[in-house]
Amino acid sequence: MELPIIFLMMVFSYALVADRRVPNAINNFRWQSFFLFLLTLLLGFKEKELALILVAGLLFGLKVVAIPYFLQRTHKELKASDDLGYFLDPQLSMVLLLVLSYLSWTFVHSLFPACDRLQLVMLTSSFIMAISGMILMVLRMTALAQIIGLLVMENGLFLLASSLSGGMPFFVETAVFFDVFVSVIISGVFVYRIKKYFTHIDVNKLSRLRG
Amino acid sequence: MLILFILAVPMLLALFSVTLGQKLSTVAKMNSLGHLTLFLTALWLMLDVGLSGKVIQLFNFFYLDALSVFFIFVISLVALAASLYSITYIEDNVKTGEISPKKAAYYYLLFNFFCFSMLLVPSVSNLGMVWAAVEMTTLISAFLVGFYNTKQSVEAAWKYIIICSAGIIIALFGTVLLSYAYFLGTGAKSLNWPELLSAGAVLDKNILKIALLFILVGYGTKAGLAPMHTWLPDAHSQAVTPGSALLSGVLLKTSIYVLLRCSMISGASLGPQYFQHLLLMFGLISLVVSCVFILVQSDLKRLLAYSSIEHIGIICIGFGLATPLAVFGALLHILNHAATKALMFFGAGDVVRKFGKHNMHAIRGVIKTMPFTGSMLLIGLFALTGLPPFSIFISEFLIIFAAIAKGSFWTAGLVLGLVVIIFSAMLSHFSKMLFGKAVKDAEIAHEPLTGKLAFLFLLIPICLLGLYLPGFLNGTISSAVKVITGA
Numbered sequence: 001m002e003l004p005i006i007f008l009m010m011v012f013s014y015a016l017v018a019d020r021r022v023p024n025a026i027n028n029f030r031w032q033s034f035f036l037f038l039l040t041l042l043l044g045f046k047e048k049e050l051a052l053i054l055v056a057g058l059l060f061g062l063k064v065v066a067i068p069y070f071l072q073r074t075h076k077e078l079k080a081s082d083d084l085g086y087f088l089d090p091q092l093s094m095v096l097l098l099v100l101s102y103l104s105w106t107f108v109h110s111l112f113p114a115c116d117r118l119q120l121v122m123l124t125s126s127f128i129m130a131i132s133g134m135i136l137m138v139l140r141m142t143a144l145a146q147i148i149g150l151l152v153m154e155n156g157l158f159l160l161a162s163s164l165s166g167g168m169p170f171f172v173e174t175a176v177f178f179d180v181f182v183s184v185i186i187s188g189v190f191v192y193r194i195k196k197y198f199t200h201i202d203v204n205k206l207s208r209l210r211g
Numbered sequence: 212m213l214i215l216f217i218l219a220v221p222m223l224l225a226l227f228s229v230t231l232g233q234k235l236s237t238v239a240k241m242n243s244l245g246h247l248t249l250f251l252t253a254l255w256l257m258l259d260v261g262l263s264g265k266v267i268q269l270f271n272f273f274y275l276d277a278l279s280v281f282f283i284f285v286i287s288l289v290a291l292a293a294s295l296y297s298i299t300y301i302e303d304n305v306k307t308g309e310i311s312p313k314k315a316a317y318y319y320l321l322f323n324f325f326c327f328s329m330l331l332v333p334s335v336s337n338l339g340m341v342w343a344a345v346e347m348t349t350l351i352s353a354f355l356v357g358f359y360n361t362k363q364s365v366e367a368a369w370k371y372i373i374i375c376s377a378g379i380i381i382a383l384f385g386t387v388l389l390s391y392a393y394f395l396g397t398g399a400k401s402l403n404w405p406e407l408l409s410a411g412a413v414l415d416k417n418i419l420k421i422a423l424l425f426i427l428v429g430y431g432t433k434a435g436l437a438p439m440h441t442w443l444p445d446a447h448s449q450a451v452t453p454g455s456a457l458l459s460g461v462l463l464k465t466s467i468y469v470l471l472r473c474s475m476i477s478g479a480s481l482g483p484q485y486f487q488h489l490l491l492m493f494g495l496i497s498l499v500v501s502c503v504f505i506l507v508q509s510d511l512k513r514l515l516a517y518s519s520i521e522h523i524g525i526i527c528i529g530f531g532l533a534t535p536l537a538v539f540g541a542l543l544h545i546l547n548h549a550a551t552k553a554l555m556f557f558g559a560g561d562v563v564r565k566f567g568k569h570n571m572h573a574i575r576g577v578i579k580t581m582p583f584t585g586s587m588l589l590i591g592l593f594a595l596t597g598l599p600p601f602s603i604f605i606s607e608f609l610i611i612f613a614a615i616a617k618g619s620f621w622t623a624g625l626v627l628g629l630v631v632i633i634f635s636a637m638l639s640h641f642s643k644m645l646f647g648k649a650v651k652d653a654e655i656a657h658e659p660l661t662g663k664l665a666f667l668f669l670l671i672p673i674c675l676l677g678l679y680l681p682g683f684l685n686g687t688i689s690s691a692v693k694v695i696t697g698a
Contacts (some may be wrong), residue, residue: 139379143369150380153380164391169339176343177346190372197362
């Protein structure tokens with residue numbers, strides 16, 4: 001049951017780096033988070049851990065509902081271009097992610113020899129998700145892509161924590177969620193400010209401070 | 212219970228700033244008074260915990276030993292100085308219409324939340340909570356960086372949030388792996404570093420090595436280690452001046468604190484070679500990179516920001532050498548740099564306000580037009596560049612001497628050479644600015660007493676610690692050295 005969910009999560013990781021438009025990227029992030037929620041819920045029921053089920057609830061509320069809604073609204077209100085803007089073409093980004101996916105698999109295999117197959121797949125997926133987040137942050141130009149990239153990286157991190165020893169302690173998990181939520185809101189505030197003072201949200205053109 | 216008191220003070224002050232928002236001068240004075248209380252409490256903790264080397268634990272969540280108490284002391288010292296400086300600085304900002312009284316109250320709210328988050332880092336033992344606290348420092352201080360809402364400050368705040376948040380996520384990757392290494396060794400789950408430390412011998416070594424790499428890159432980004440330092444000059448130069456002092460003086464060190472805790476775990480499991488060598492390498496890279504940028508810098512506040520990278524490099528070199536003497540020097544350097552850099556940022560902030568520009572080539576005759584600030588900058592410059600008899604000279608000397616004693620002649624030579632180059636560059640930049648010919652008929656500034664207090668307060672450790680190390684400080688640092696080296 002877990003493998004198909006992980007597979008779907010991976011599909012959305014690849015879709016994210018292939019996206020050309022901001023609304024698509026937000027939607028793909030929403031779907032990736034949804035499958036992460038499903039996986040966490042499943043693991044929670046399987047291991048009969050109430051904390052994991054609660055964490056899944058938090059995940060759903062924040063990353064499937066609240067944050068994507070906030071990002072879509074910000075995008076609409078800013079009336080910014082739909083174009084993600086890229087330093088590296090989506091196709092080439094996909095090739096890059098595929099190469100790095102293979103390397104992640106090799107890396108995970110050599111680092112975690114004691115893990116079972118499902119764990120290895122989960123671990124590799126978590127690294128791939130984090131890398132796809134990094135690609136969004138580094139190789140896309142709009143400020144919103146950087147926020148989505150951070151969130152995708154965080155999804156990868158969450159998967160890593162779930163695949164190894166059933167996640168972090170509940171209060172830490174809650175603190176991390178709270179931090180992520182606040183960081184998205186604060187980044188949102190600064191995106192508005194960038195739009196106000198620069199009339200665009202293209203981070204490539206933020207080059208007043210150098211040297 | 213003292214630990215709860217220390218954390219409650221900034222929260223109460225934040226509450227005051229909201230409720231008494233309109234009475235700015237009351238808020239400012241209350242703020243300084245509150246931070247004075249905090250400083251005295253930290254001093255008391257040094258005498259109590261630091262000297263005896265005992266450990267205070269509360270709810271298996273809060274944890275204080277000599278090392279954490281030392282960091283709390285450094286934070287409270289700079290916070291008190293910044294709160295004193297803020298009285299006149301923020302009042303001036305309101306008078307000139309740069310900010311509204313409401314925004315001034317908002318500043319005090321941010322200031323105290325920021326202090327709270329920094330104080331939380333050395334107070335808790337769970338690495339997950341430490342992570343959350345470090346991330347909190349970024350999120351709150353981003354508003355201090357973007358405080359003036361100019362194009363430059365918004366750009367700096369954006370880079371700061373994005374780069375540090377990405378770095379800190381990498382650090383959390385490392386933390387999760389660290390917890391897994393513990394799980395493999397013991398079969399139990401924990402993120403409490405005292406437990407991780409005591410299980411050092413059974414931690415899975417391969418996972419631990421990767422975890423520590425992630426942690427070093429993650430927290431190293433926040434500590435401003437090169438080559439992950441790119442956000443630092445922007446953020447530190449654009450922040451509101453007392454914020455710059457806190458960012459450069461202590462925020463960087465809170466990340467160094469986390470790295471130190473992890474280096475202790477590394478030492479217990481992998482021996483002193485692995486993490487310490489990495490620290491040494493990053494320290495040297497930071498020193499070289501900062502040296503290059505200091506040579507060509509023309510922006511006053513950016514110059515000071517690069518100087519922070521230099522000093523963080525020196526501190527990491529001290530910890531990387533890992534002998535008790537070097538660690539002692541590095542800890543002392545943390546305190547000395549915090550005080551000196553805060554003083555320099557206060558001076559730079561006053562100069563920038565008076566002349567209305569950051570470019571040092573366009574500022575001349577500071578000593579003549581601003582006699583007090585100019586003199587303070589001159590003393591601060593001598594101290595910052597490591598001239599005797601100021602405090603930084605002693606700590607740098609200890610680190611270089613420790614390198615020689617350990618037989619790391621290349622490290623000692625490189626540090627010495629780079630410090631000398633940086634000394635000449637800084638002297639050249641500042642001498643023109645301080646002693647150059649002032650503009651004709653320039654109005655001579657007279658700083659009010661509250662403005663001077665912050666400088667004079669910082670001058671005490673800067674001048675005193677070069678000549679004499681008080682017993683309580685010596686004792687606390689010695690206990691902290693024992694905590695780090697396990698000797």
